[in-house]
Amino acid sequence: MSAPNTPVSAAGAATEEAPLTATAAANVPSTQATESGRSFLPASTLLRHLVTVLLAIVGSVILLEITDPFTNSQLAQLSYYAIAAGGLTVLTGLNGQISLGHGALMAVGAYTTALFLQADEPVALPLILLVSVLTATVVGALVGVAAARLHGPYLAGATLALAVGLPGLAIYFHDTLGGEQGLRVRAPQPPDLFKEFIGWVSGNSATGTKWLAYVGAICLILTYFLLANLVRSRIGRTWRAVRDQEVAAELAGINLGAWRVLAFTVSAAAAGLAGGVLALVIRLAAPSGFTLVLSLSLLTAIVLGGLGSLLGALLGSALLVFLPPFVTDLGADLGLDNTEAAQLAPFVYGVVLIVAMIFAPAGFVGTVRLRWLTYRAKQRAAAARSSSGG
């Protein structure tokens, strides 16, 4: 009786590499839970997400109009980090694959955008970004085919090679891709419609910085809307099944490899869009902008925010953008000279990461969700006890 069970449980044990706490955030309902039955949001997932999108649009317009130009530029930066982190969190948190190569996929998107904007009369911006997404998707699909065969450290190693190697292409194809100093991007000017809109909403001046912040916000909301729907669909459930129990998933008729490739491809598409937005915001696509540090920062962002949660990816990215300048300014206020203050920022980020790993291994969103579940369970138990007692 016990003999046939042994291999099964052993196989099951092998996949417990992704501990449930680490991906606790992945199982958070994408918006306000409906399970309580007291939600004011519609029951249909799509409708609920559309309402959220509407709120996000209103929220970002308000945010971008009440903040100063520098915060606008930081929010533009946040948008491309968050888009890439959103894609990565779907890959890592939902499908259990790790990628250290998303910086390189962003480079693909950024170089595509930069090349298209080099033309004397560039095509429309949405089209350029779409092409960037498609290029990165193709590269992502190729990498995904290789990645689907690999696990854990092997996959990390393979994607690491991508992160290190791909930017080198820009140096090899020096004449078209601009070599070490990269391609400079002339960001498109804001259209008149946008200027009228800003004039109508707040009367602020519609600068190039503001326009890019809006482009970033639109791309971010669109990406998160699509990803959230995907995560809540049959596809998302299948990914989770692949992540949690390979054997069970395979027994249920799921082709593990194909679903892994799909997850990698979707994630690469997001990275491509992020790269396109990055090229616009940074006004440059250069190899030194896509170092391994970028890929690792994305990974730390989703881990800090909570693996598998889009909200977590957004929060983690916000930390990435706002923490270093905050720490540097704090250091300067405390009397450190500029060099010491600058060195403080990576140190504090490291400390935050370590502290989070010790005290909140599920990341911000995951930890909050676990606490909430524990609290609910206790309440229910208490309610059950009191009702049975009375």
Add this chain to the structure above:
Amino acid sequence: MSRSSRRLVSFLAAATVVSTVAACGGGNNDDGGGGGGGENEASDIGVTEDSIKLGAHYPLTGVAAPGYSEIPTGVQAYFDWVNENGGVNGRQIEYIYRDDAYNPTNTTQVVNQLVLEDEVFAIVGGLGTPTHSAVLDFLNSEGVPDLFVSSGSLLWGEDPETNPYTFGWQTDYESEGKIIGEYIAEEFPDAKVGLFLQDDDFGEDGEAGIREYIDDQIVAAVRYTPGNTNVAPQISELQAAGADFVVGFNVPSYTALSQLTALQLGYQPEQWFYSNVGSDPALVGSLLARFSQGAVSDASLLDGALTTGYLPTVDQTDNPWIQQFQEIWEASGQEGELTNYRVYGMSQAYTTVQALQAAGQNPTRDGIVEAIETAGADWEGPVFAPYRYSADSHMGTSGMSIERIVGNGSEEVQPVRVTDIGNAKIEEFDGEPASPPQNGIPDEESAVD
């Protein structure tokens, strides 16, 4: 006349006296044309009645930080000195520098912060070709003066029509290559020359300059990618081609790597020549010690190598500029010794003060650009050769001397020669080396009134 209006008159008189005194506060500036008798006004973004705010980006952390992170401390020391002596036209210079870790993504962010949040009057001495490229369009489209970029790329000065607010400062790499090429053609006509080049504008411009003079003498040109620390293939290619005279357009860490690799391969060309950027003996010495894990302890490998110079170096303790900078550095009370990087920073700060003075009592962003274009070519300072600033060129200094590295210092082997990009001829520089003004603070007249 009522009592109150008499009081008003005397108050106004007193105010005028006070502000005039403040305007001439430098002591040195009394006869400067900038005074003009008017009052200080908040004439543009970053300028108030008593302060002017400047910003910069440098790699303070990361791979490019050794050496380069010392530059802003030198700039800071010089500005502190100027402020102690009354500032520029009575304005104290507020200097903010931020870390970009030599990553263009960060450069965009910190320059956004400097321009949009700190609201600086100008960016001064932003370091690096790929990093500064990222903000070139932004600064020019926002109309922020982008003075004295710390890089010898031609990007900053060759096209003032496209980038009217950007100015170069140090000798560009092409002019440097030309001066090196001419020197080799004359002094080593039989040498078989190998080029060791960084694979970007730096190596490319340098190579273009050298080839104008010794195209037929070059037996091999190899390129390395920054970040890839294995240069054995490149060095052995030079060895195989039989090069006995190697010219390197590379950064200091690759000077160290090329020396160690040649040592490993048993390759001993008769002469090494490193461009100015890669030849600081103190830094290369410490890098050699680190890379070789102590097997090589100082820059003795570099002894006898040739290099170029456009600024005095710290080993020249009898140079009046170095003596002046030493005094300023000690007065600033910052940690560490005066290094060549700090001398570089102070020299740039010196030019910046010249530009601010020339921009008049109430500088504006457009005014300072005009001032540099009209007056900049006549400014003297620690830099050996004059600047090329005009309405048609924003290129920095035009000439270099050739020096031989001896110990931690260098001795001159060819005096300063000047040239320009393109097919401009190379000529002997006939000017006298400038000596520092009293106090080490320049005294330029306003060029914009």
